[in-house]
Amino acid sequence: MMNHLCGIGQSSSSLIGLICKKHTLNLFQFSSHRGIMNLCKVSHHPIRHLKDAFLRSSVSDHDSDMYKRASLSLYESLVAFGKGWATYSTGTAKQYHQIGGAANFRQTEPFSLILPRNIGNKSTKKKNDAESTYKILGSGMILLKNYLSISDQVEIVNICQEVGIGPGGFYQPVFLSGAKMKLQMMCLGRNWDPQTSSYTRYRSDGVQAPSLPDTLVSLVETSLQESCALTKSKDEIPLMSPDVCIVNFYTTTGRLGLHQDKDESPDSLRRGLPVVSISIGDSAEFLYGDTRDTQKAKKVLLKSGDILIFGGKCRHIFHGVQSIIPYSAPLSLLQKTMLRPGRLNLTLRKY
Structure with a gap:
């Protein structure tokens, strides 16, 4: 799993350390919003694959409940914040992030030009049709x-x-x-x-x-x-x-x-x-x-x-x-x- 995430040659316990080292962050700093987005950019992989990797990393590298809880928290934060980089469709993540390039993705929810009828739009301009x-x-x-x-x-x-x-x-x-x-x-x-x-x-x-x-x-x-x-x-x-x-x-x-x-x-x-x-x-x-x-x-x-x-x-x-x-x-x-x-x-x- 970890080799798949980090690339051939990366050990299964190195994901958190690799990303933290790249961005000069410790584990708790890394769980910030910026750290989360950086991880999504670097890993190029669906968020749903990270949970087991984080748990394995926390157990093998830091055999303590504190780090395990931190890793789980980080995974949950990734799910919450990472939807701009990976979306879900019938249980399968569809990625529009191109390795080596920026994301050019479709939103999970279609963008609508129209407001819900109970919201409305303000306008101070009452002019209708005017002469061309x-x-x-x-x-x-x-x-x-x-x-x-x-x-x-x-x-x-x-x-x-x-x-x-x-x-x-x-x-x-x-x-x-x-x-x-x-x-x-x-x-x-x-x-x-x-x-x-x-x-x-x-x-x-x-x-x-x-x-x-x-x-x-x-x-x-x-x-x-x-x-x-x-x-x-x-x-x-x-x-x-x-x-x-x-x-x-x-x-x-x-x-x-x-x-x-x-x-x-x-x-x-x-x-x-x-x-x-x-x-x-x-x-x-x-x-x-x-x-x-x-x-x-x-x-x-x-x-x-x-x-x-x-x-x-x-x-x-x-x-x-x-x-x-x-x-x-x-x-x-x-x-x-x-x-x-x-x-x-x-x-x-x-x-």
């Missing part, structure tokens, strides 16, 4: 204000909720460094892997990306046609039919650093095929610019129902979300959907 306007932010970059009606937004929330709680639905992505993205994500059409910065048909948990709904494809095609009419040029914003949608949900503390969307196919990038970003829920302070320097970046407020498009010469801009504005979602949207506090963002593009 637009603002040109650059060559190939346009903001369609209030483009989506409340009924359109409700339909999109319902689509994302239905798909998001099923296979291939929302999860919290993790970079190869181990840093967790401050959002929930799901991909439609193709999966985007933050650890490899590439598109694949399947996620790291083996689930294929759900298909892209025709409703979203039609919405993008229509918004692009109208944008071309507004800019009076088809060259600034090329037309396209999307085959990928990355759906992100930011809580009110969520954010996303400045980055470029550059993982699509070389042909798509060369042609400057646009990214179409749909905002629903709480407003977001959106940053964009020619460099990753936040001090030099421009800022625009994206509200519920807005569609931001950037393609052509602006296709490779750096962009990100600086903050989410709490209680800024339209009240009628919340009443009709029970959308939880935060921002639902769909970015559609052509791979």
